[in-house]
Amino acid sequence: MTALILAIVIGAAFGAVLDRVGATNPGYIIRMLNLSNLHLMKTILLAIGTGAVLMFGGLLTGVVDVGHLSVKSAYVGVFVGGMLLGVGFAVAGFCPGTGLTAAATGRKDAVFFVVGGLLGAGAYMGTYASVKSTGILDDILGGKTTIGVIAGTKYPALLESVPGEVAGIVLGIVFIAIAAVLPMRLRGR
Amino acid sequence: MVLSWKTGGVLLGAVFFAAVLLVKPIGVSTQFVIFDGIVWDLIDQDVVVKSETAKSGYASPNAYLDKSGGSYAKNVAHPLNYSFVFVLAMMAGAAISAVMRGGVAPDERQMPEVWRANFGDESWKRYMAAFLAGFVVLYGSRLAGGCTSGHMMSGMMQTAVSGFIFAAGAFAAGIPVAMLLFKKEG
Structure with a gap:
């Protein structure tokens, strides 16, 4: 029951913030990707940086339970899948989360995106076995690898002599700095 | 705003x-x-x-x-x-x-301004493109094992190498496609 209450509270907060930063408006996503308005890029970089500093700070101070972390595997399909997402992201101006939230705000094009998405996810369910047989789902770079060694986890580290918490805070600060120095546009007027 | x-x-x-x-x-x-x-x-x-x-x-x-x-x-x-x-x-x-x-304004509910500026205001074109894009995005997300939320935001926040690989793929494809398709700003 607690889990469902948390799902409702955190989910609703996430959806509302996505809407307020402009992420439910495909115009902002398209103009981020054609580099004519980097508002969302700056927002996302700052968000990732803020999240990283808080989370790794929380790990160092014991506020965050390290068991809550969930690192995904690296494999060639991550890059290929990322490229496929990138193409559709550029054409539509939606990703899975912003497509659903945009549809919820009344955007009709987002409803078409979501229906297409349900079919695309279904197509992956249908082709998973043959995709797997190609080997592009096999782990690379150690699989669930992080930059440094995060205490209390078994995640392999890219840099084995660097504490993962320090790497996380440094990376967070770098993200925040990039968000700050990135201009509002790189193209056009 | x-x-x-x-x-x-x-x-x-x-x-x-x-x-x-x-x-x-x-x-x-x-x-x-x-x-x-x-x-x-x-x-x-x-x-x-x-x-x-x-x-x-x-x-x-x-x-x-x-x-x-x-x-x-x-x-x-x-x-x-x-x-x-x-x-x-x-x-x-x-x-x-x-x-x-x-x-959201009625015009905007059909398509964003930047789409209208580049491809005109026929809604069926926009809906068809959004449908196909949705198919490709979700197929790609499942192949990658996550999307913008799970890989890019949550992944890079945790310093996951997979998150950086995913973001590299997404922007390497997304930026050129958007620059080619959307030349007018709207």
Whole structure:
């Protein structure tokens, strides 16, 4: 029951913030990707940086339970899948989360995106076995690898002599700095 | 009016942090699979079955639903779980936020201004493109094992190498495609 209450509270907060930063408006996503308005890029970089500093700070101070972390595997399909997402992201101006939230705000094009998405996810369910047989789902770079060694986890580290918490805070600060120095546009007027 | 990147970025970062502090990192695209599984299971009762040998207690003849000890199969059988309710609540939160800011204008509901400036205002073209893009985006997300939320935001926040690989792929394809398609700003 607690889990469902948390799902409702955190989910609703996430959806509302996505809407307020402009992420439910495909115009902002398209103009981020054609580099004519980097508002969302700056927002996302700052968000990732803020999240990283808080989370790794929380790990160092014991506020965050390290068991809550969930690192995904690296494999060639991550890059290929990322490229496929990138193409559709550029054409539509939606990703899975912003497509659903945009549809919820009344955007009709987002409803078409979501229906297409349900079919695309279904197509992956249908082709998973043959995709797997190609080997592009096999782990690379150690699989669930992080930059440094995060205490209390078994995640392999890219840099084995660097504490993962320090790497996380440094990376967070770098993200925040990039968000700050990135201009509002790189193209056009 | 959208929030400034400073306010919006800090708020969004606070939500990512709250998620990992209280439960686990945010992710969305898996729930498209769970929804498909629920629909499929309504049509064909044999798609998700109880299994004493599976780690999750559920199994499926579909290799994808059956993977990782049938964990997706279990979520199809029990959709009232954290991740699925999270996505429903996310939609409700966005809907309430949109109503409170006065809603989305009728013209804008069909397509964003930048699309209209480049491809005209025939809505069927936009709807067809959005449908096809949705197919490609979700196929790609499932192939990658996550989307913008799970890989890019939650992944890079945790310094996951997979998150950086995903972001590199997404922008390497997304930026040139957007620059080619959307030359006029709108």
